[in-house]
Amino acid sequence: ETGVTQSPTHLIKTRGQQVTLRCSSQSGHNTVSWYQQALGQGPQFIFQYYREEENGRGNFPPRFSGLQFPNYSSELNVNALELDDSALYLCASTSGTSVYNEQFFGPGTRLTVL
Amino acid sequence: AQKVTQAQTEISVVEKEDVTLDCVYETRDTTYYLFWYKQPPSGELVFLIRRNSFDEQNEISGRYSWNFQKSTSSFNFTITASQVVDSAVYFCALSEVGAGGTSYGKLTFGQGTILTVHP
Numbered sequence: 001e002t003g004v005t006q007s008p009t010h011l012i013k014t015r016g017q018q019v020t021l022r023c024s025s026q027s028g029h030n031t032v033s034w035y036q037q038a039l040g041q042g043p044q045f046i047f048q049y050y051r052e053e054e055n056g057r058g059n060f061p062p063r064f065s066g067l068q069f070p071n072y073s074s075e076l077n078v079n080a081l082e083l084d085d086s087a088l089y090l091c092a093s094t095s096g097t098s099v100y101n102e103q104f105f106g107p108g109t110r111l112t113v114l
Numbered sequence: 115a116q117k118v119t120q121a122q123t124e125i126s127v128v129e130k131e132d133v134t135l136d137c138v139y140e141t142r143d144t145t146y147y148l149f150w151y152k153q154p155p156s157g158e159l160v161f162l163i164r165r166n167s168f169d170e171q172n173e174i175s176g177r178y179s180w181n182f183q184k185s186t187s188s189f190n191f192t193i194t195a196s197q198v199v200d201s202a203v204y205f206c207a208l209s210e211v212g213a214g215g216t217s218y219g220k221l222t223f224g225q226g227t228i229l230t231v232h233p
Contacts, residue, residue, distance in 0.1 A: 045220045056220055
């Protein structure tokens with residue numbers, strides 16, 4: 001196990017609703033990245049938070065937003081849910097922003113939008 | 115733009131067979147990192163290897179080996195004497211390297227190869 005935890009494990013929402021997913025980073029890590037993995041696809045980078053600031057963003061609309069807290073845990077918020085938002089949402093934690101530092105992934109949150 | 119292609123969607127082998135997972139990538143950068151991850155049914159991505167673009171030496175770790183060929187933009191992964199526990203989805207990924215070695219955490223993944231090893 002990586003020490004990265006995510007909650008909840010599974011979630012079912014309806015179109016138009018809002019959702020918040022949570023990630024607790026590994027001890028000592030100050031950077032959290034979020035990925036969306038649609039069924040049968042590879043993960044896609046959503047954004048990264050470093051020391052409570054957004055530090056890089058993928059090709060996702062503004063209704064995907066996030067927060068990082070002083071203890072470096074993080075939230076991913078998605079507004080106005082669409083059916084295509086159904087996916088496994090993975091967070092990864094690391095120390096700093098260097099590519100040299102390994103990212104440790106959590107088990108993910110499975111979001112289903114009906 | 116970066117792109118990673120894993121042409122093999124699914125591979126099925128019998129235990130003890132050798133299996134090679136293919137990965138081809140595209141990037142305009144001269145400095146980048148390549149990765150392989152394993153995703154078991156539990157969902158967590160498990161890091162297997164990282165290789166930078168300047169290091170073309172092949173690497174072996176137990177039953178795993180990796181063949182990086184910059185000339186063909188490929189980074190293939192071979193499992194020797196496969197075991198049932200190797201059954202998982204395997205992802206190849208690419209990360210650009212920004213100033214100071216930063217990458218903004220952005221890994222570009224291939225679509226994955228589902229490996230099933232039968233007893």
